Amino acid sequence: MNTLTDMQARTPRAGMPPDASDLDLLRRFEPVVRYTQGEQFYPTDVDRYVKECSLWAHYPDDRDELLVKQDEMTLEKLVEPRPAVFGTVHYLRFIESLSLSESAEVLANQLRLRRLLKNNFHAGIGRLARGGLLPRVVDALFTISFLLRGRVPAATAAAAELDYFHMRAQQDKNVYYGRVVRKGQSNWVVLQYWFFYCFNSWRSGFGGVNDHESDWEMITVYLYNDGTQLVPEWLAYASHDFHGGDLRRRWDDKGQLDLVDDHPVVYAGAGSHASYFKRGEYQDEANIDLPPWVHFLNQAWHKFWTQLLDQEPGDPFRIPFVDFARGDGLSIGPGESRTWAPVVIDETTPWVGQYRGLWGLFARDPISGENAPAGPMYNRDGSPRGSWYDPLGFAGLDKVPPPPDALRLLEKNAADITARQTALNTLIPDKAAELQSLGARLTSMEYNPHLAKQYAALEKKIAVSMEEVRGLRREYSENTALLEGLIGRLDRQKRGVEDDPRAHIRHLVLPVKTTRMRFDRFAETWAAVSLSLLLFGIVALVFFAPHYLAAGLAVITLLFIVTESILRGAFIQTVAQLTDILAVIGSVILFFHFWFWILMAALLAVASFLMFQRLRELT
């Protein structure tokens, strides 16, 4: 963290006149979005997408009804009122159900298209090789869970890629939907840039967590009026379902934000389209809804492991999903080969405010990862989206005043506290004098048995008065310290000294360093086949050495873990951890058999220690 002396003077920023039109404001600060080589979907317009879709309703009795056919679909038809029973989900469908032969055909065509476009993606070190064996087991369970959950079929992803290619061939237009909020945002002016993609191909294209039809992504620029113009101060990039101050960077934070001619640069995750401030590969942790008892056991083990055994922490449930935001593919934005076609939206835009359904397939996924998202204004359940109705709170900016207001608020705070200190300067001596007078009266009552009742009453009154005086003195002392801080900050603000731009960030998301793998190709292959080999080994044990199943299983598992650790260059750490775990198991067994003797030994040790301590005091 920077110290006060590291803080820099505020640099002047280019802005826009406060009366500039919404479109001009949006264009002035529109982003440059850089994609990863291999990306298949780019921001497009909703009109053409909707025309390619059909509209459906899914009812609580698990029935689906076609409401509008594909060829008849328009934005006007999308927003027509459609009363329905509770639990109904309206959704668009970009790709209709495919038969087996159609699926095979689109998958073959997808391969041909990729060869033709030479738009290939190379993962480098695969995601499975980035984690250990245990995360791989959890990952396998996650993959198996798709058999029980709803999912978007691979052929649907392929068909979406082909359809989108044809849409681009007809008209290749990259649209962002811009929203400007000037009122009700505590003197901030908020610019939101919404990007619509036909498909999220993170899982099928890049080994990520999910696939879904349609994708909405957003970045926000926060401006303030410096008296003459609107200038940018903060930026927030939406990333998956996260929210809060960690999403926010200050406009002048050069280490954490790339700007091209005063346009912010967004590095979009391949397939996921999540927005990142810096190029790189981000290791995501999939949010798995574990049962509460698993969480409890995990936390208890973590405490035992780190606090009692003093070992390095580790999270076995970290599934290595990678978001590739390399920025080495197509770039869209000012000064790039492709530019934006902006469209201004607000609550009155019909498809924004009046359609609360999903913008793609409702895959019946209970944890929603494979269900399409709703529009910019709503969540999947039709409730209002936080980033739309509270753009300040979304990025943790609701408690932060714009710089000119900060100065005024600080001055008001300092004036209020100074006034209170002046009042306390009179009040405290008065109350203290009153207390002393009461004390003198109390002393004069002593040794007069007939005044016992009055003495007791006065004692109570004095206790209350003492508490009051103590409280006032505490307040004065606390106010002095607070005032000192306020005056210091006020002074820095007046001199135009900037705060640490990252002081609000609790968890700074950074690209991962590529894991050091010893035998690169072998490690990759091992990562891909290790879990299957383990299962083959178990089957072999069951058939050929059933009497030694438990022992064999333990030995095989340990051999796999040790092999893994050698490949990952973590042999020492793994051996230490495994031995510690075995020692814990051994301790439990020993305590189970010899608990009486262990307790007796502990008592004897305590007794000896106490005796030693006491005898030392005698000498």
Added chain:
Amino acid sequence: MQKRKKVWTKKRPIAVTIVAWGIVLLFLIRLYQVLEPLLRMHVIQNGFTAPLFLGASLTPLGRTVFTSGAYLILSLVGLVVLFGFLRLHRWAWVVLMAWTGVSLLITLINYFYSRPNFLVMASNVIIAIALSQSDVQRIFHIRMDQGEHID
């Protein structure tokens, strides 16, 4: 009077001493396991009076000699590890930890197959706990403080 010069040395944690004594104890046990069968079979007194192999398999004398030989090798390895351990070498910690892990695994498997050896299990648990102490790991450069690096 000349002022005494302060000599700063790396302080050896008590856990290291415990482990070192444990290795010495194990060495003595192994030495007994080397000598006892050889004495029993009068090999030391009379030398090899019978063949060690009968065809492709070992004779009782051959088994004794080979078992003693294996224990002798283990004892010598133990001595080398002890030497490295007392000199606070990193490799000695790694070998000892791996050894303790393997020994613990064998002891635990034996326990679950109704062949418990609580004495070995307890000594292994003590050694594992002693080796896992953060100050022991630091002194052997297993755990690094921030900014520290192996020379």
